[in-house]
Amino acid sequence: xxxxxxxxxxxxxxxxxxxxxxxxxxxxxxxxxxxxxxxxxxxxxxxxxxxxxxxxxxxxxxxxxxxxxxxxxxxxxxxxxxxxxxxxxxxxxxxxxxxxxxxxxxxxxxxxxxxxxxxxxxxxxxxxxxxxxxxxxxxxxxxxxxxxxxxxxxxxxxxxxxxxxxxxxxxxxxxxxxxxxxxxxxxxxxxxxxxxxxxxxxxxxxxxxxxxxxxxxxxxxxxxxxxxxxxxxxxxxxxxxxxxxxxxxxxxxxxxxxxxxxxxxxxxxxxxxxxxxxxxxxxxxxxxxxxxxxxxxxxxxxxxxxxxxxxxxxxxxx
Amino acid sequence: xxxxxxxxxxxxxxxxxxxxxxxxxxxxxxxxxxxxxxxxxxxxxxxxxxxxxxxxxxxxxxxxxxxxxxxxxxxxxxxxxxxxxxxxxxxxxxxxxxxxxxxxxxxxxxxxxxxxxxxxxxxxxxxxxxxxxxxxxxxxxxxxxxxxxxxxxxxxxxxxxxxxxxxxxxxxxxxxxxxxxxxxxxxxxxxxxxxxxxxxxxxxxxxxxxxxxxxxxxxxxxxxxxxxxxxxxxxxxxxxxxxxxxxxxxxxxxxxxxxxxxxxxxxxxxxxxxxxxxxxxxxxxxxxxxxxxxxxxxxxxxxxxxxxxxxxxxxxxxxxxxxxxxxxxxxxxxxxxxxxxxxxxxxxxxxxxxxxxxxxxxxxxxxxxxxxxxxxxxxxxxxxxxxxxxxxxxxxxxxxxxxxxxxxxxxxxxxxxxxxxxxxxxxxxxx
Numbered sequence: 001x002x003x004x005x006x007x008x009x010x011x012x013x014x015x016x017x018x019x020x021x022x023x024x025x026x027x028x029x030x031x032x033x034x035x036x037x038x039x040x041x042x043x044x045x046x047x048x049x050x051x052x053x054x055x056x057x058x059x060x061x062x063x064x065x066x067x068x069x070x071x072x073x074x075x076x077x078x079x080x081x082x083x084x085x086x087x088x089x090x091x092x093x094x095x096x097x098x099x100x101x102x103x104x105x106x107x108x109x110x111x112x113x114x115x116x117x118x119x120x121x122x123x124x125x126x127x128x129x130x131x132x133x134x135x136x137x138x139x140x141x142x143x144x145x146x147x148x149x150x151x152x153x154x155x156x157x158x159x160x161x162x163x164x165x166x167x168x169x170x171x172x173x174x175x176x177x178x179x180x181x182x183x184x185x186x187x188x189x190x191x192x193x194x195x196x197x198x199x200x201x202x203x204x205x206x207x208x209x210x211x212x213x214x215x216x217x218x219x220x221x222x223x224x225x226x227x228x229x230x231x232x233x234x235x236x237x238x239x240x241x242x243x244x245x246x247x248x249x250x251x252x253x254x255x256x257x258x259x260x261x262x263x264x265x266x267x268x269x270x271x272x273x274x275x276x277x278x279x280x281x282x283x284x285x286x287x288x289x290x291x292x293x294x295x296x297x298x299x300x301x302x303x304x305x306x307x308x309x310x311x312x313x314x315x316x317x318x
Numbered sequence: 319x320x321x322x323x324x325x326x327x328x329x330x331x332x333x334x335x336x337x338x339x340x341x342x343x344x345x346x347x348x349x350x351x352x353x354x355x356x357x358x359x360x361x362x363x364x365x366x367x368x369x370x371x372x373x374x375x376x377x378x379x380x381x382x383x384x385x386x387x388x389x390x391x392x393x394x395x396x397x398x399x400x401x402x403x404x405x406x407x408x409x410x411x412x413x414x415x416x417x418x419x420x421x422x423x424x425x426x427x428x429x430x431x432x433x434x435x436x437x438x439x440x441x442x443x444x445x446x447x448x449x450x451x452x453x454x455x456x457x458x459x460x461x462x463x464x465x466x467x468x469x470x471x472x473x474x475x476x477x478x479x480x481x482x483x484x485x486x487x488x489x490x491x492x493x494x495x496x497x498x499x500x501x502x503x504x505x506x507x508x509x510x511x512x513x514x515x516x517x518x519x520x521x522x523x524x525x526x527x528x529x530x531x532x533x534x535x536x537x538x539x540x541x542x543x544x545x546x547x548x549x550x551x552x553x554x555x556x557x558x559x560x561x562x563x564x565x566x567x568x569x570x571x572x573x574x575x576x577x578x579x580x581x582x583x584x585x586x587x588x589x590x591x592x593x594x595x596x597x598x599x600x601x602x603x604x605x606x607x608x609x610x611x612x613x614x615x616x617x618x619x620x621x622x623x624x625x626x627x628x629x630x631x632x633x634x635x636x637x638x639x640x641x642x643x644x645x646x647x648x649x650x651x652x653x654x655x656x657x658x659x660x661x662x663x664x665x666x667x668x669x670x671x672x673x674x675x676x677x678x679x680x681x682x683x684x685x686x687x688x689x690x691x692x693x694x695x696x697x698x699x700x701x702x703x704x705x706x707x708x709x710x711x712x713x714x715x716x717x718x719x720x721x722x723x724x725x726x727x728x729x730x731x732x733x734x735x736x737x738x739x740x741x742x743x744x745x746x747x748x749x
Contacts, residue, residue: 200492200549216496240452240459242489248462 019144034306052081055112075304149182164191172231197221222262256282332372337676338692352742380412380700386631392421403441405718407746409654412700419477425450427469475502491551555579561614580626598646627677633721661733
């Protein structure tokens with residue numbers, strides 16, 4: 001493998017990455033190309049670059065997420081940044097301090113990049129207004145999770161060679177999913193044909209106006225699909241509140257071999273993790289030959305490196 | 319069921335009344351292999367057939383009773399599927415749609431399966447279970463609509479309970495809509511009606527009884543109609559009892575919402591004055607209302623605003639009824655008397671025979687997707703032969719129901735069933 005060069009510069013006139021909404025197709029493609037380089041870098045013995053040397057990256061997680069937080073941590077460290085993790089979910093900051101107080105406190109410590117996860121939609125954008133550094137949205141409520149959508153796109157691109165024209169079925173709890181929203185926007189921007197498949201109780205009102213075709217059965221929704229993207233169903237939504245039971249949900253919407261057979265024979269299966277085996281996905285599929293779930297995790301690091309590097313271009317003294 | 323031969327059955331000289339097609343003519347009808355094989359003014363005689371001379375009496379589709387309490391499981395001292403089905407056969411009901419508010423409630427596929435097997439083994443008429451809309455009828459979590467439908471449930475209801483939470487109701491309706499499942503809902507704001515024993519008004523005040531206001535029904539119904547419009551669910555208000563309610567339903571229908579409603583024979587033929595001196599057999603849910611309300615219900619039935627007329631069959635044993643009025647249980651039996659009592663409306667000239675029979679057979683069958691309620695070649699031979707004019711006096715002790723809490727004891731009725739046929743087999747009179 002040849003030594004990867006520095007990523008080709010592309011125009012990215014944004015200080016923050018708060019969502020996929022507002023990014024142009026060219027900007028998305030630029031980030032994906034940069035991420036390709038990061039994949040190559042990450043597969044070498046020497047995985048480090050110095051782009052972020054001397055920079056401080058704070059991972060501020062108001063909601064616990066081991067996977068996303070470690071992915072951002074590895075990404076930052078591979079670029080040479082000093083990474084600090086703050087899990088507010090179990091700190092004293094949880095007790096009474098507002099998001100803006102936290103932002104002000106943190107800002108005084110002069111970080112260069114803050115990666116934020118918050119349970120409330122819009123909270124990351126609110127925080128971004130009050131700090132002097134770059135902010136990356138690592139998920140805000142049911143709003144956006146832009147790096148997840150980028151890593152999903154990179155995974156699809158590497159498996160299928162393109163995104164334009166593909167039929168992508170996003171299945172499950174669309175109502176509560178930031179992953180679904182970011183993916184819908186990104187995949188539409190790159191020309192995919194996006195579907196959502198879910199019981200009506202798990203679909204937000206007016207979802208069809210977001211540029212998706214709506215299906216309420218897996219048989220119809222998966223017919224002819226190139227990509228089947230499963231969403232996680234939270235435990236507290238399973239027993240009678242949004243769906244009657246795990247048993248009924250799995251029967252109608254859980255992805256098993258029989259339902260996957262409705263999709264194209266070369267369809268790939270994705271899941272943002274962590275999976276509920278036997279709820280939204282069967283092990284035979286999650287661990288099967290069509291699954292790209294492990295690849296998604298690897299692409300996650302690469303995409304986050306690309307995002308951090310790209311935002312660092314605009315940092316003071318860059 | 320008695321063993322019977324499988325000879326074809328030929329009804330001759332019958333007044334064929336089909337509320338689905340509007341047919342009303344003197345003619346014959348041939349039943350073979352459990353289905354209607356032929357019907358019309360001229361049906362050629364069949365050599366082997368057992369011939370029944372109908373003497374001009376009405377031959378019509380068997381009745382479909384939407385929402386009867388059959389006692390199983392858990393209240394077998396009040397009623398069983400067997401006794402309910404015998405009462406049904408005498409009354410001309412060929413399909414019982416059973417309420418799920420049993421003990422335990424019918425909120426899991428296994429219980430639906432149990433009921434279907436009990437019905438197969440002990441019932442002389444068709445019995446279809448409705449399933450609970452929420453787990454344990456608690457109004458909090460929706461049931462497994464998909465699995466319950468697959469098991470054989472024909473509709474979803476919490477029986478005599480209303481789902482108080484608008485959020486839960488909305489989600490249940492939204493979810494049920496995906497399956498095109500029918501939701502039947504009891505419409506009363508239980509909080510507003512709490513503690514009430516009869517219709518709120520002058521009479522309740524005179525009797526010193528706490529009232530259940532008409533507004534409690536209107537509140538819940540109006541909420542439901544908005545949710546039905548919002549979700550697109552198929553919604554049926556099980557029992558409406560007031561002029562205000564039929565007005566709300568009429569408006570919702572005019573606006574194109576997919577809603578229907580039902581009323582019980584008791585509410586169409588009795589009013590709050592029948593409570594008289596604290597007669598607990600007239601204590602019902604919803605309560606019997608003012609005569610103006612009853613008249614409005616009858617008019618709504620005649621106009622087609624009320625789609626379904628049912629028995630609201632609710633057997634109660636003597637002990638729960640022989641109590642001070644406010645403490646007595648609600649409910650009356652009615653499956654055996656629904657046709658005869660309902661015919662009062664026809665004899666009074668308020669409702670046509672076709673309209674009444676449609677509301678008791680064609681319309682509920684259509685709502686539930688059951689192959690009943692029409693005289694059609696190829697349809698299952700669920701038939702009743704009755705004389706709409708035959709006079710008789712009802713004696714509660716002779717009713718087939720296990721419980722005898724009828725509001726029509728000693729009532730003079732007109733209209734008697736002579737023969738009830740289910741899937742081509744005569745189930746009444748018992749052969």
